[in-house]
Amino acid sequence: MASGAVILYEEQIDQINAALLRLIKKAEAKCALLVDKDGHLITRQGFTQSLDTTALGALLAGSFASTREIARLVGEPEFSVLFHQGQKDHIHIGLVGERSILAIVFDDRTTIGMVRLYAKETADRLRELLTQPPKGSARALDTDFSRSAGETIDNVFKE
Numbered sequence: 733m734a735s736g737a738v739i740l741y742e743e744q745i746d747q748i749n750a751a752l753l754r755l756i757k758k759a760e761a762k763c764a765l766l767v768d769k770d771g772h773l774i775t776r777q778g779f780t781q782s783l784d785t786t787a788l789g790a791l792l793a794g795s796f797a798s799t800r801e802i803a804r805l806v807g808e809p810e811f812s813v814l815f816h817q818g819q820k821d822h823i824h825i826g827l828v829g830e831r832s833i834l835a836i837v838f839d840d841r842t843t844i845g846m847v848r849l850y851a852k853e854t855a856d857r858l859r860e861l862l863t864q865p866p867k868g869s870a871r872a873l874d875t876d877f878s879r880s881a882g883e884t885i886d887n888v889f890k891e
Contacts, residue, residue, distance in 0.1 A: 744861055745775055751857045752777035759850040761838040762821070766858065767792050769831050783837075792825060792833050813851075815844060826851055829859045 740748070752764040756778045763778025765785060771793030773785050795814065803811045814825040824836045824847045834855055838847055 740774070740862075741865075747861050748775055748858060749777055751854050751861070755836065755850050755854040759836065759838065759847045760842040761836045761847060763837050764854075765789065765792075765835045766828070767833045767835065769793055769796065769833065774832065778837075788835070792835050795825065796827070796833060813848075824848065824851055826855055828855045829862055832858065832862060834858065 748766060752766065752775070755761065755764055761778065763776060763780045763783070765776040765780070765788065766774040767789040768774055771790035773789040776785055799811050799814060803809065810827070812827045816823045816825075821837055821839050822844070824838070824844065826834050828834050834851060836847055836851055
């Protein structure tokens with residue numbers, strides 16, 4: 733399952749945390765966690781003091797791994813969203829891109845529809861944050877340099 737480490741810069745983490753806080757506020761959720769597919773916690777926001785987020789992250793990744801096999805058995809490439817309903821707390825779990833999982837814990841103060849709506853919106857934003865290097869980072873500079881070098885080489889051979 734290991735597909736390379738997720739490397740994030742402080743600016744990205746700040747933006748991810750802001751997106752998670754916005755999700756919690758809009759959806760009236762208790763907390764939100766972003767976990768990589770290997771089960772490592774990337775970040776969390778909200779009321780997580782009573783949760784063992786390390787164990788939860790590992791179990792979320794395991795849940796998606798087993799669900800992937802269930803999907804394969806019924807002819808689906810993957811199920812991208814899971815929902816577990818408890819007596820007082822519920823959890824919405826969704827894939828974010830290729831390597832991350834967004835989990836939202838909520839109770840009866842809100843509805844699954846509200847959570848799904850804002851989870852989708854947040855997942856789109858997180859996907860963008862996880863795939864685009866922040867401006868000024870070494871990765872962004874490498875990408876800019878590679879593009880510039882490629883264009884220069886193309887121009888040399890056109891002549």
